[in-house]
Amino acid sequence: MLATITMMVGVLFLSILSGVLAAYSNVILLVPLLALYGLFFILAAPVSWIIWIIFWAAFVITGPSAYFIRFTQLQWLTVLMGAALLLPVLLHLLRSKNHIQSIPVSNDLFLPVIFLLLVIFSTVIDHPQFADFVNASRHYLFMWPLMLVFMFGLVRPETLMQLWKALMPLAILQLPMALYQYFFVVKKSTRLSPWDAVVGTFPGDISGSGDSAGMAIMLLIAIMVAIALWRGSKLHGVWVILVVLAALVTLTLAEVKAPIMLLPVMIVLYYRRELLQRPVESIAIVVAAFMVVGGLFLMYEKLHYNDRPALIYNNSNQPSSTYEYVVRALSPDNESKDLGQLGRTTHLVKWWEINVKSGDLQHSLFGYGMGATADTRIGVGELVNRFPYQINISSSVVLLWETGILGHLIFLLILLSGAWTSGWIAKNECIPETHRILLRVGEVGLFLLIMTLPYKNIHFYSNPIQFLMMLMLGQAAYWSRFVSNNSKSKL
Numbered sequence: 001m002l003a004t005i006t007m008m009v010g011v012l013f014l015s016i017l018s019g020v021l022a023a024y025s026n027v028i029l030l031v032p033l034l035a036l037y038g039l040f041f042i043l044a045a046p047v048s049w050i051i052w053i054i055f056w057a058a059f060v061i062t063g064p065s066a067y068f069i070r071f072t073q074l075q076w077l078t079v080l081m082g083a084a085l086l087l088p089v090l091l092h093l094l095r096s097k098n099h100i101q102s103i104p105v106s107n108d109l110f111l112p113v114i115f116l117l118l119v120i121f122s123t124v125i126d127h128p129q130f131a132d133f134v135n136a137s138r139h140y141l142f143m144w145p146l147m148l149v150f151m152f153g154l155v156r157p158e159t160l161m162q163l164w165k166a167l168m169p170l171a172i173l174q175l176p177m178a179l180y181q182y183f184f185v186v187k188k189s190t191r192l193s194p195w196d197a198v199v200g201t202f203p204g205d206i207s208g209s210g211d212s213a214g215m216a217i218m219l220l221i222a223i224m225v226a227i228a229l230w231r232g233s234k235l236h237g238v239w240v241i242l243v244v245l246a247a248l249v250t251l252t253l254a255e256v257k258a259p260i261m262l263l264p265v266m267i268v269l270y271y272r273r274e275l276l277q278r279p280v281e282s283i284a285i286v287v288a289a290f291m292v293v294g295g296l297f298l299m300y301e302k303l304h305y306n307d308r309p310a311l312i313y314n315n316s317n318q319p320s321s322t323y324e325y326v327v328r329a330l331s332p333d334n335e336s337k338d339l340g341q342l343g344r345t346t347h348l349v350k351w352w353e354i355n356v357k358s359g360d361l362q363h364s365l366f367g368y369g370m371g372a373t374a375d376t377r378i379g380v381g382e383l384v385n386r387f388p389y390q391i392n393i394s395s396s397v398v399l400l401w402e403t404g405i406l407g408h409l410i411f412l413l414i415l416l417s418g419a420w421t422s423g424w425i426a427k428n429e430c431i432p433e434t435h436r437i438l439l440r441v442g443e444v445g446l447f448l449l450i451m452t453l454p455y456k457n458i459h460f461y462s463n464p465i466q467f468l469m470m471l472m473l474g475q476a477a478y479w480s481r482f483v484s485n486n487s488k489s490k491l
Contacts, residue, residue, distance in 0.1 A: 042084040047154045050085060054078050054146070055163060058463045059170055059218075063202045064177075067210065075203065076138065078463050083142035085149050092154055108151060108477040111417060112144060115410045122403050123369030125362070131379020132371030136402070139460035140370050143470055150474025151481070157435060160475055164225055164438050168243045171222035174200035174215060175246040182253040195255035195304050202464060214462035216259035217452060219247040220266055221445045221468065225438070228270065232437045248292065252299045258455045260296050262448060264289035269444045342389055344454055347397045355400075367404035373397070395452075395459040411459075412450065414473070419446035421476040428483050439479060442472040 042050060058078045065071040119140050123132065149155060177200045185206055186194040196209035202218075204210015226243040229235035251260060267289045268275075275282045342350065355364040372381040373392035383391060383401060392398045399408040422443035426436045449459060449469060458465040 042081070042087055047085070047088050047149060048156070048159050050081060051146075051149065051155055051159065051163070054081050055166065055467060057081075058467050060173070060201050062463065063199065063204065063211070066203045067199065067206055070205070072203070075463055078467075079138040079142045082146050085145035088154060089145055089148045089152060092152055108481065111410060111414045112147070115407065115414060116141065116144070118366070118407050118410060119370050119403055122366040122407060123371075125366065126369040126372075126382075128369050129371075129379065129382070132369060132374070132381055134371075134378050135374040135376050135381065136371035139374075143463075143466045146467065146470035147474040147477070150471060151477040153478055157432070157478075160471070160478075161434060161438065163471060164441070165229075167218065167222040168226055168239060170201075171219050171226075171243050171250075172246040174219065174250045177201055178250040178253045195253075198250075198254040200250060200254075202462070211458065211462050211464075212254045212256055213259065213452070213456040214458040214465045216251055216254060216256035217448060217458065217465060218468065219251060220259055220263060220448060221441065223247050223263075224266060224270060224441050224444055228437050228441050229434070232433065234434055234437065248296070252296055252303065255300055255304050257297070257300070258452065260293055262451060263293055265451070266444055266448060269447055270440060342393075344394055344397075347391065347393055348400070348454065351397065351400050363404065365404045365406050367400065367402045367407060370402055372402050392457055392461075394454050395457050396454040398457055398460055399453075412453070415446050415450045415469075418473040418476045419443045419450070421480050422446065422472065425476070425479050425483050428479075430483065430486050431479055435479065439475065442475050445472050446476075 057074075062075045062078060065074045150160065178198050181198045181200075182195075185197045196212060197204065197206060199210035199212045200215045202211040202215040204212070223244055226235060226240045230237060230240045264286055267285060271282055271285065354360070368382055371379075372383045374381045375384045375390075375392075391401060396408060399411055403411075419442075422439045425431065426439035426443065428436075431439070445468065449465075453459065456462075459469065460466070
């Protein structure tokens with residue numbers, strides 16, 4: 001009772017003080033007051049409320065606000081709320097040392113802790129700037145409390161299931177947004193790659209590019225959720241049709257070649273255990289997936305490439321088909337002199353030549369520290385002005401430049417460990433069937449994130465994908481601890 005009265009008095013005092021400062025237009029002092037309001041809310045509200053606010057803000061609110069009115073600062077809302085979740089996690093650990101979920105955490109947290117310590121070490125040994133820390137903190141540090149919330153069971157398993165199912169209406173919502181962006185933005189654009197403006201509800205720029213890759217990965221996972229639940233008799237077939245059709249049409253409008261190529265890989269990964277048990281059915285599904293990929297590539301040529309202006313690359317003319325675009329993207333000699341851009345493989349080759357081949361042991365192993373490749377309003381990273389092209393183009397490149405080989409390896413091991421744990425415990429029948437299905441989906445989703453490390457920087461620069469990544473890692477850790485605890489209780 002006393003704590004409640006104290007909190008109410010504090011909120012009343014802050015309200016009066018905020019009104020006074022607002023009257024004098026003192027915006028600088030209003031910012032910490034707003035942070036205090038957020039702190040009060042985090043401590044008072046149920047954790048599940050905060051999780052849902054972060055979810056809808058990341059997937060539905062911050063993207064359109066950045067796209068249509070260029071209010072990109074709103075993305076900090078999800079990041080800071082995610083960081084603030086560390087408070088309820090700490091309170092939970094202090095309150096319930098003997099709780100069913102409070103078993104040793106070293107196995108679940110060892111790799112993430114080592115990764116974060118390595119990121120900090122890489123930054124400290126390379127003359128860090130305060131702006132670098134601010135720029136990179138939201139990419140490296142602030143979303144991990146989300147994983148801890150799921151891991152320690154601060155939200156019920158039903159909430160985990162509802163978050164997964166929420167991806168299906170979210171996938172359907174991408175279609176009307178993509179239709180508007182294609183017909184009213186892309187068609188009027190004179191850019192060389194206008195299709196980059198098709199990002200659905202994900203962050204982007206109406207006059208430039210956006211997080212179309214993150215949207216595509218989310219759509220692939222949503223397709224997997226719908227098909228997996230339907231195959232497990234947990235979802236009506238109408239939902240599957242709506243989700244798959246909406247997702248495929250959106251992927252067609254967005255032009256995302258690499259995620260499209262991962263569609264049959266995703267199907268094989270999920271149904272690999274059934275390939276021998278039901279070979280005819282499995283082969284038919286895989287063949288159908290490849291046919292969908294081929295059809296989408298043909299649509300890309302019709303919708304996007306036919307009217308594209310000519311662009312001369314370093315040694316050859318502009319590609320004329322989807323196949324040539326894919327081959328050029330994989331070529332280590334790919335370079336656009338007109339745009340000052342390098343291909344993804346070329347970026348990795350350049351990193352190797354500058355660091356490993358030249359014998360720079362420190363930067364090869366540990367990188368230049370967090371934020372070294374970032375270019376924002378707050379500050380410019382150490383490496384940005386060294387190159388005439390953008391270097392933080394993919395997560396692999398970001399990790400190699402900022403955390404070195406060791407950082408990249410540990411981050412890869414985090415995703416691999418999460419995927420392996422998800423697949424292993426999904427076989428345990430003490431876990432409810434629906435959650436076992438979602439664990440298998442999480443396994444495939446983490447493998448998708450592994451395969452897209454050299455493709456885009458969505459693992460660090462896309463808040464929605466970071467949310468999904470922490471959901472999948474946290475889900476695996478929660479049920480792994482549940483199974484371990486259940487096994488011990490039977491002994």
